[in-house]
Amino acid sequence: MNIWESFRVSLRALLANKMRSILTMLGIIIGVGSVIAMVGIASGATANIMEQVQSLGSNMLIVMPGATTTGGARGAAGSMNSLTMTDLEKLEAAAQTPNSPLKAIAPVSSLSVQIVNAAGNTQTTMTGTTPAYADIRNITVEIGRFITQEDIDAGSRVAVIGPSVVENLTGNAQTNLLGQTIKLNNVPFMVIGITESKGSSGMTNNDDIVIVPLSTAQIRMIGNKYLRSIFVEADAADHMTEAQEEITSILLKAHKIGVGGTADFSVTNQADVLSTIQTITRTMTMMLGGIAGISLLVGGIGIMNIMLVSVTERTREIGIRKAIGAKRRDILLQFLAEAVVLCIIGGGIGILLGAGGSALLGKALDVATKVSAFAVLIAVAFSAFIGIVFGVFPAKKAADLDPIEALRYE
Amino acid sequence: MIKLDGIKKVYKTGDIEVLALSGIQLHVAEGEFVSIMGPSGSGKSTMMNILGCLDKPTGGTYFLDGIDTSKASNNELANIRNRKIGFVFQGFNLLKRTSALENVELPMLYAGVAAKERRKRALAALESVGLADRVHHKPNELSGGQQQRVAIARALVGQPAMILADEPTGNLDSRSSEEVMAIFQRLHAQGNTIVVVTHEPEIAEHTWRIVRFKDGHIAQDELVAEPRMARAHVPDEEGA
Secondary structure (H helix, E strand, C coil): CCHHHHHHHHHHHHHHCHHHHHHHHHHHHHHHHHHHHHHHHHHHHHHHHHHHHHHCCCCEEEEEECCCEECCEECCCCCCCCCCHHHHHHHHHHHHCCCCCEEEEEEEEEEEEEEECCCCEEEEEEEEECCHHHHHCCCCEEEECCCCHHHHHHCCCEEEECHHHHHHHHCCCCCCCCCCEEEECCEEEEEEEEECCCCEECCEECCCCEEEEHHHHHHHHHCCCCCCEEEEEECCHHHHHHHHHHHHHHHHHHCCCCCCCCCCEEEEEHHHHHHHHHHHHHHHHHHHHHHHHHHHHHHHHHHHHHHHHHHHHCHHHHHHHHHCCCCHHHHHHHHHHHHHHHHHHHHHHHHHHHHHHHHHHHHHHCCCCCCCHHHHHHHHHHHHHHHHHHHHHHHHHHHCCCHHHHHHCC | CEEEEEEEEEEEECCEEEEEEEEEEEEECCCCEEEEECCCCCCHHHHHHHHCCCCCCCEEEEEECCEEHHHCCHHHHHHHHHHHEEEECCCCCCCCCCCHHHHHHHHHHHHCCCHHHHHHHHHHHHHHCCCHHHCCCCHHHCCHHHHHHHHHHHHHCCCCCEEEEECCCCCCCHHHHHHHHHHHHHHHHCCCCEEEECCCHHHHCCCCEEEEEECCEEEEEEECCCCCCCCCCCCCHHHC
């Protein structure tokens, strides 16, 4: 008897006992389904996070001041007033030199402000910066314009605001506030632009922003010329490290910090952040997949359990088959094929349920899900593998039955 | 056809050895219709298992159709059972939830006969036992006599060297028993070698030769002077 015939015989046996077959498959269905759903959700969430991190600006480095130390107590990173306009000018000068890995520089002076207009009021962080900021942070102005060098030179009281600010002020993100006056900490500003919605990434709402010219922020609002941070864009993804080194060396020299001294600033690499997130999400995917994998294992044990019962129940059938000429191999193949067929059909149903489940769960949790061909392949291969592993023992038991004993079995 | 020479079978239970068969000498020629009789414990069941190649003797040689079965491996024995022996059991031993046709096809499945040929031969065999109109019935939809006729069809479909029947009428009423014996007698008339193991004298009287077992040896081996002819109730006798 060839393998094809074995599969036909086992399929017939499974059809003859539909209820038991379905119950046996349930374990595999749930196992495979949860692997597909879990991995689908995890990889969808990963893709989601990555996309948002990328949208904040690619090839980006962030220079932050160091932490203050007051009486031995170290303050938060960035609390020091160590980044100056001179630092900014030096970095901008470096960016102008040919072959520099630095492409664009945008300073940030920020302040928490209360925004008031005729319709309402809200609170957010005001960012004072230069035109380069829009490119580096991937900000697009939907209506109106971004701040210009003229605004900075003149110290104009103009502001570009995000749709969340519009919504918080007026209750409707679609309200056109262009040309109207808003008050930031009681200082009147004219709205010159509203940015395109970018959504939120993690805890940060990228639409809850107020951008004003750097000079206006420093002179009128904050009252000093220190910078909160400097955003630097590298000219290529593989120049990130070089860019980081160049910034560090320029600033160390500017701050007169020698070898062995402690830098009073830090340079964060966007690529590092990305790879950290990737590591975290990969771990999350593996963990979810692992948990689901355990349920697949339990499903496999369920198959073995039922197959063992089935062998006992069908002892007489095995005896008959052996008496009329079935070899050990024929019986082994028949029962093995039964287990594999159960697992493959169960796996197939599991894939469909898993894909549907992850899509549904994704909708409920509002995350994009992605059922990868890889996860499907792994699930199918694993369920066939489980069928063989957990089918071998019952099949061997059946094949080794003595025909005389088996025929006498009631 | 069947040649047993000094066949011995010893069963070991712990330290106790039980001699089930003590040096059996038996020759059955091609085309013979033999019954093996004896009370329980006489060794006739052991004899049946060895004749059917389900069990191996402890000593002696057993040639079936020229093959020395006493030296065969388990796989070779399975092959011999498949190609040389057709079994008919007391409890019919048909596969449940499986149609008569598929039950009859089963030995050919293991012999590697192509599907189309299997179907053709199985239909012919079922027709020869008068069940042409019952091929798609499952065992639980057939009477005892019909089930046993399916079993006979399954036994003869592979054209075996010997049909071995173990109490073939044990579970049947007298009318069905007559039918089954009529089929055996017809198969005998067609030249088949048939061995029937039974404890019923009336059944043995339908055969041509009776071998009586007692305490593990052959007590008597005689030809039946005038075999009793079974009255056939099988409707399509002429189809055979």
